[in-house]
Amino acid sequence: MTDMQARRCRCGTRLARDNTSDRCAACTTTARSTNGNPAEPPVVPLEFWTHPGMRAALDAWHMGRVIAAYRTHPHHGRPLRQETVAAWVGITQPQLSRIEHGPPIIDLGRLTQWARLLCIPPERLWFQVQKQRAARPPAHTPVPVPVLARAIISGPGGSGGDAAAVAAWRTVDAQIGGAHLYATVIAYLRDLVAPRLFGGKGGEGAGVFTAAAALTEMAGWMAHDAGHNDRAGRHFARARDLSGVGDDPHLRVHVLASLAHLAHHRAQPDDAIDYATQGQQELTAGASHPELAARLWALQARGHAAAGRSRETRAKLDRAETALQDSNGAAPSPWVSPFDAGSLAGEAARCMRQLGDLPAAQHHAQRVLELRPAGRTRSRAFAHLTLAGVLIERGELEQACTVATDVLHTTGSLGSYLVIQQLRDLRDQLHPHRATNCARNFLDHLAESLRQREWLYQLTTDITQPRTSPTP
Known part of the structure; x- marks a missing residue:
């Protein structure tokens, strides 16, 4: 028998002479697992992705259709069950059905998850898959302070070194x-800073x-993210005093914006509007800064939303x-945090939710x-x-649980009390719906996750709490 006449498995592997079936040994093993459905995505040849049904699904830019085309592809011999494919990512069959038949997924994280899971060739995708990051440590393991942050402490001083430290911490903090x-x-x-304020290095x-x-x-901000708002308020007040002696007027306005943000979290919307308005007045009197102006307008909007003023x-x-x-604004200050379209979308989502405009809130959250x-x-x-939260209010419980599950999967080692608090709020919001399967399953998962996070958070706080008050 010539090579052209040799029998081949549908995956392309040449079949042995004594193999009377139409599958190679690897494909036979895969087909036998999980009652004929693979326990994990099978290896498929490149021509798998050029099948007309698959090409049509990819061209539609709809991951749900791609998953459906994957399941029903002739390569498998018989369609893979939705239950099987759903188990690959830890969701339920109804949730997968909603993905396949509902609106297209627009969250890059979820798109990337499916693309990697199914090993879709990058050139076939309508989005760019970022390189795989190193695996996060388990949720129960304290996350050490990054080497980058430790190196900053012993790094060079001076305004250049200070600005680099701020930029580095900002990146790691996110x-x-x-x-x-x-x-x-x-x-x-x-x-490194306090000794230079009073009788330290000259020339600065x-x-x-x-x-x-x-x-x-x-x-x-870090104290605020750790749940210590009183301490955060003292830092912001001290920063406002220091910025009055400094040489960057935009930084003083930026600190006023931070005070406005904290006032919102303290349920003091009128104070927040006052801080933001004061910042606008100072910004108008000096060099313009479009991003900072946008942030101040958004903070005022939150105050009006809290009062129901649509x-x-x-x-x-x-x-x-x-x-x-x-x-046409001035050159961005290295000391001022960026505020971009994503930041504004986040503020708009909060405002619209407070006003009860749920479709708009959902739109802005998806935009973020x-x-x-x-x-x-x-x-x-x-x-x-x-x-x-918006999806729960709109009665879309399964989709809400899917979205919230993504948060649990991606934030296990995140040291943010604010995220923990929002997870608690979501738990309370979802609890009346516990009779439904999706809500009950998610709440059980969330309860265990919160126990781990609260333990980790408390341990991290105990370890990283400064022994003495900061000098500045």
Whole structure:
């Protein structure tokens, strides 16, 4: 028998002479598992993805249709059951059915999860799959302070080194949360900044007070993320005083915005509006800063939303969007946190939910997920949790549980008390629906996850709590 005449398995492997079936040994083993359905995605040849049904699904940019085409592909011999494919990612058969027949998935994290699971060739996708990150540690293992953050403490001083420290901490904080980093920022302030404020190195002038203000304000955000709002308020107030001595007027306005944000979390919307308005007045009197202006308008919008003032809320959000489109501002200050379209979408989602405009809130929350990359763990978690809450209010329980489950899978090592608190709020919101299977299963999963997170959070707080108060 020539090579052209040799019998081959549907996967392309040449069949042995004594093999009387139409499958190779590997495919036979796969076919026999789980009552004829594989316990994990089988290896498929490249031509699998050029089948007309699969190509049509990929061209539709609809991952649910791709999954359906995958399940029913002739390569498998007989269609894979929805229960089997759903088990690959830990969801239920009804949830997978909703994915296949419902609106297209737009969350990049979930799209990436399915693309990697099914080993879809990157060139066939309508989105870009980021490189696989290192696996996160288990939820029950304390996350050590990153080497990067430890190196910052012993790094060079001076305004250049301080600005680099702020930028580095900002990047790490977005991934692992403020509870893990608070003590290292305090140590940096105490050991490398405070000695330069009073009788230390000469020649720095007002710049060292600017750096001290920026780092103190950052410490306030990390304390806030760790659930210590009183301490955060003291840091923000100290940062405002220091920024008055410094040489960056945008930083002082930025600190006023932080005070407004904290006032919202303390259920003081009028104070929040006052801080944001004061910031707008100071910004108008000096050099423009479109991102900072947009943030202040959005903070005012939140205050009006808390009072149920729909027209004022929407007007302020419109002003924020207009401000972001202004490209004539001054060069961005290295001390001011960025505020972009994703940030504004997050604020808009909160406002619209408070006003009861659930479709708009859902739209803005989904917009955050479109704009935020996978590395922005905490920001994506907030958006997912907002979206889950909105979906519960709209009666879409299965989809809400699917979205919330994504948060549990991606934030196991995140040191953020704010995320823990939002998970508790979601638990309370979902509890009246416990009679449904999806809610009951998720709540059981959430209860265990919260026990682990609260234990981890308390341990991390005990380990990283500074022994002495910060000098600045």
